[in-house]
Amino acid sequence: MEKEIKLAVLIDAENISAKYIKYIFEELPNHGVPTYKRIYGDWTDSHTKNWKDTLLEYSITPIQQYGYTVGKNSTDSALIIDAMDILYSKNVDGFCIVSSDSDFTKLASRLRESGKLVVGMGEKKTPRPFIVACERFKYLETLLDAFSDTSEDEKNAKIVENKDDIKTLTNSIRSIITDISDDEGWANMSSLGNMLSKRFPDFDVRNYGYSKLTPLISSLGNFEIKSVKSADSHVVHKLVKIKQKKR
Numbered sequence: 001m002e003k004e005i006k007l008a009v010l011i012d013a014e015n016i017s018a019k020y021i022k023y024i025f026e027e028l029p030n031h032g033v034p035t036y037k038r039i040y041g042d043w044t045d046s047h048t049k050n051w052k053d054t055l056l057e058y059s060i061t062p063i064q065q066y067g068y069t070v071g072k073n074s075t076d077s078a079l080i081i082d083a084m085d086i087l088y089s090k091n092v093d094g095f096c097i098v099s100s101d102s103d104f105t106k107l108a109s110r111l112r113e114s115g116k117l118v119v120g121m122g123e124k125k126t127p128r129p130f131i132v133a134c135e136r137f138k139y140l141e142t143l144l145d146a147f148s149d150t151s152e153d154e155k156n157a158k159i160v161e162n163k164d165d166i167k168t169l170t171n172s173i174r175s176i177i178t179d180i181s182d183d184e185g186w187a188n189m190s191s192l193g194n195m196l197s198k199r200f201p202d203f204d205v206r207n208y209g210y211s212k213l214t215p216l217i218s219s220l221g222n223f224e225i226k227s228v229k230s231a232d233s234h235v236v237h238k239l240v241k242i243k244q245k246k247r
Helices: 018-030 046-057 074-089 102-113 128-133 140-147 152-160 163-180 189-199 213-220
Strands: 006-012 033-041 061-064 094-098 117-122 136-139 223-229 236-242
Touching: 006 018, 006 074, 018 033, 018 046, 018 094, 018 117, 018 140, 033 046, 033 074, 046 061, 061 074, 074 094, 074 102, 094 102, 102 117, 102 128, 117 128, 117 140, 136 140, 163 189, 163 213, 163 236, 189 213, 189 236, 213 223
Parallel strands: 006 033, 006 094, 033 061, 094 117, 117 136
Antiparallel strands: 223 236
């Protein structure tokens, strides 16, 4: 039986909107079980009033942090100190840091150095250094689209925004297939997906409007896909190969 991954979920309320909380907690079971659920902010500030019902619904513990200096985000320090305390308690297997702030880049790196899974969640404005410091990174806008009743037209409009990434994605897939394929050029689709996630912490098929990897690869038009039955007739393996250019 697979070990249950225990996660400490730490949320920067000064950097994240309450509208995302529902979708964050719908995504979390894909990565582990939240054991610590803490959110950091100045709860005496008027802009945090709309958090009350959300915190109660998801049993999130608010951590009070006063803004001692104008223009400085004191929440960062409180979250970082708590993260290190939790790390040394050895009660969790990983952390989920919810913020679009690059100030948590060093924290993510330090937690990974200690052998912990680090899942980051933030908006698409999140600086690249924080994204790559995490083992996995999920865009909150993507989660909102994936779990909400967003219309197909709205989803397709957002997918167009990713067109500039398609060339990079295609070239990366080519490179990985070349590295892991057998003598006939076929690579296991699951292994390809794992390698994409390792190369790009923010890789998520949902960023491109798909729920599975195979349809996404098929849509690119540069690859052949076939299904192969295993010794267990109920298990089918998907294989992918670079299409040969017609002469």
